[in-house]
Amino acid sequence: MANVILEFEKPILELEAKIEELQTFSKEKEIDLSEEVQTLQKKVETLKKSIYGNLTPWQSVMIARHPERPATIDYIKMIFEGFMELHGDRFYGDDPAIIGGIARFKGQPVTVIGHAKGKDTKENLVRNFGMPHPEGYRKALRLMEQAEKFNRPIITFVDTPGAYPGIGAEERGEALAIATNLTKMMALRVPVIATVIGEGGSGGALAIAVADHVSMLENAVYSVSSPEVFASILWKDSTKAQDAAVMMKMTSKDILSLGIIDEVIPEPIGGAHKDLQKIAGTLADSLQKALNNLKQQPIETVLEKRYDKFRSIGHYISG
Amino acid sequence: MFKDLFRKPKYVTVHADTARKDIPEGLWQKCPECNEILYSKELEKYLKTCVKCGYSFRMGARERIKATVDEGTFVEIDADLTSTNPLSFADYPAKLAKTQEATKLKEAIVTGEAAIEGKPVVIGVMDAGFVMGSMGSVVGEKVARAIERAIERRVPLIIFAASGGARMQEGIISLMQMAKTCGALARLHEAGILYISVFTDPTTGGVTASFASMGDIVLAEPGAVIGFTGPRVIEQTIRQTLPEGFQTAEFLLKHGFIDMVVTRTQMRETLAALLDLHVSGGSENG
Numbered sequence: 001m002a003n004v005i006l007e008f009e010k011p012i013l014e015l016e017a018k019i020e021e022l023q024t025f026s027k028e029k030e031i032d033l034s035e036e037v038q039t040l041q042k043k044v045e046t047l048k049k050s051i052y053g054n055l056t057p058w059q060s061v062m063i064a065r066h067p068e069r070p071a072t073i074d075y076i077k078m079i080f081e082g083f084m085e086l087h088g089d090r091f092y093g094d095d096p097a098i099i100g101g102i103a104r105f106k107g108q109p110v111t112v113i114g115h116a117k118g119k120d121t122k123e124n125l126v127r128n129f130g131m132p133h134p135e136g137y138r139k140a141l142r143l144m145e146q147a148e149k150f151n152r153p154i155i156t157f158v159d160t161p162g163a164y165p166g167i168g169a170e171e172r173g174e175a176l177a178i179a180t181n182l183t184k185m186m187a188l189r190v191p192v193i194a195t196v197i198g199e200g201g202s203g204g205a206l207a208i209a210v211a212d213h214v215s216m217l218e219n220a221v222y223s224v225s226s227p228e229v230f231a232s233i234l235w236k237d238s239t240k241a242q243d244a245a246v247m248m249k250m251t252s253k254d255i256l257s258l259g260i261i262d263e264v265i266p267e268p269i270g271g272a273h274k275d276l277q278k279i280a281g282t283l284a285d286s287l288q289k290a291l292n293n294l295k296q297q298p299i300e301t302v303l304e305k306r307y308d309k310f311r312s313i314g315h316y317i318s319g
Numbered sequence: 320m321f322k323d324l325f326r327k328p329k330y331v332t333v334h335a336d337t338a339r340k341d342i343p344e345g346l347w348q349k350c351p352e353c354n355e356i357l358y359s360k361e362l363e364k365y366l367k368t369c370v371k372c373g374y375s376f377r378m379g380a381r382e383r384i385k386a387t388v389d390e391g392t393f394v395e396i397d398a399d400l401t402s403t404n405p406l407s408f409a410d411y412p413a414k415l416a417k418t419q420e421a422t423k424l425k426e427a428i429v430t431g432e433a434a435i436e437g438k439p440v441v442i443g444v445m446d447a448g449f450v451m452g453s454m455g456s457v458v459g460e461k462v463a464r465a466i467e468r469a470i471e472r473r474v475p476l477i478i479f480a481a482s483g484g485a486r487m488q489e490g491i492i493s494l495m496q497m498a499k500t501c502g503a504l505a506r507l508h509e510a511g512i513l514y515i516s517v518f519t520d521p522t523t524g525g526v527t528a529s530f531a532s533m534g535d536i537v538l539a540e541p542g543a544v545i546g547f548t549g550p551r552v553i554e555q556t557i558r559q560t561l562p563e564g565f566q567t568a569e570f571l572l573k574h575g576f577i578d579m580v581v582t583r584t585q586m587r588e589t590l591a592a593l594l595d596l597h598v599s600g601g602s603e604n605g
Contacts (some may be wrong), residue, residue: 054430165548182501314456
């Protein structure tokens with residue numbers, strides 16, 4: 001796949017091109033420019049730190065939606081062994097926008113479920129850009145209840161712009177499918193761990209994220225709606241999405257400080273797509289730690305804490 | 320998405336919720352559905368439904384409670400919970416203050432204990448006139464507390480929904496209210512307590528996708544728009560016009576998502592009959 005460069009990354013790229021130019025030049029002409037190259041390389045590092053370390057919320061959205069950003073399937077391949085995908089909701093169909101199945105995590109059987117974005121346009125058309133229909137949520141719930149039956153922990157990956165807004169989705173009960181998952185997940189008698197790996201858009205994201213441990217990758221975003229929808233609702237102008245992204249407080253840092261998630265998982269500089277191996281390793285460590293912690297507690301305690309975690313979210317005053 | 324859901328009335332009138340008795344108002348109103356000219360007093364008598372076609376005009380939370388529960392039995396709970404501004408959202412406090420002034424409500428839901436035909440209930444009624452009936456921290460908290468109270472008292476829960484969805488100004492915190500209310504419902508379910516959910520016009524977004532859809536018995540008023548995504552967003556996404564009657568109560572009935580479409584004038588007795596079939600809030604052995 002061609003490297004996709006985001007607008008704000010261009011200064012880094014330009015500098016890197018310059019370094020390359022110098023190196024070629026020095027080789028050809030046999031002139032020692034190593035000092036200049038080193039200076040520039042230092043400059044690139046500083047630039048990277050200053051750009052990636054101070055991303056605007058909209059830049060985070062761009063990274064979260066990056067076409068090369070690792071998707072659920074990548075983490076499944078990197079982190080789990082022997083993944084067997086299971087299909088269908090047993091009512092209507094199989095939704096390719098949600099992928100789920102059984103695998104081993106550090107030797108232990110677990111159920112893995114995640115939104116599935118495609119790698120290219122063709123796959124995205126099949127996977128509906130990771131926007132599930134009701135049957136996707138029902139498949140997820142079926143697999144979660146199956147996990148409960150066999151006492152398997154559940155690990156979910158959240159990466160969706162939102163549940164699909166379409167006629168069929170409404171006819172088959174998108175709202176009910178989401179509501180049912182929210183209700184049933186709260187009572188699942190196995191540990192549930194959710195990670196927002198890219199976009200966590202609205203109820204369509206939350207429907208697989210009612211979990212004991214919720215984390216976000218550093219450049220992931222999580223919000224009540226996409227910034228475009230938010231702007232169109234509040235200002236009747238979806239082009240103001242960049243402003244919306246600021247106001248919504250949707251970055252991992254903001255969401256953590258609002259007390260909605262438990263952990264932010266650091267990404268390689270420039271984003272998860274720059275080093276899949278590294279981010280997969282960091283994510284696996286986080287999952288293992290969370291899982292070990294949950295497994296040490298009686299399930300009643302886990303359930304009580306899960307309830308309290310969501311029950312306590314809210315800002316209000318009396319009077 | 321939300322505002323456009325609210326079917327624009329083709330007539331000019333003071334909004335039902337904000338119309339106050341002491342303000343001299345048109346003696347007559349026109350039904351937006353069948354164009355029948357309705358005498359305002361008559362309209363009040365029939366609980367704001369058109370005598371000719373049954374069209375339900377929007378109804379505020381206080382009016383709804385009055386029309387639903389036994390006179391003098393309603394005791395409001397958590398009346399003074401109000402929103403803060405967790406995202407430091409510009410203009411949000413001012414918008415709330417203005418809405419509170421206009422609607423005489425503190426938030427988009429009124430909750431309390433009451434009786435219907437002598438049977439005790441915990442009841443919550445949403446008001447679409449308050450920031451589109453959207454659910455933020457306060458709505459989520461009041462719904463959760465109402466559910467917990469129903470569990471504690473072992474009495475049935477009735478919620479009339481009317482909402483454009485999650486309250487945008489409280490961002491992710493609004494989204495989490497969906498999990499919070501559904502979580503409380505999971506406990507209500509375990510406790511074997513009856514929950515009757517009533518959809519009124521309009522109910523969409525995060526409220527449809529959380530507590531409003533989860534009733535043991537789900538009722539809806541005729542013609543109420545009920546859905547997850549608002550029609551405008553769907554049309555923009557799929558680039559085609561939506562079929563006639565899409566996302567109405569009747570559409571949902573046909574597709575299997577609600578139990579009954581009940582006219583407003585029949586609502587009280589329908590609720591009473593259902594309550595009568597569920598002694599002490601749920602199964603007697605529960």
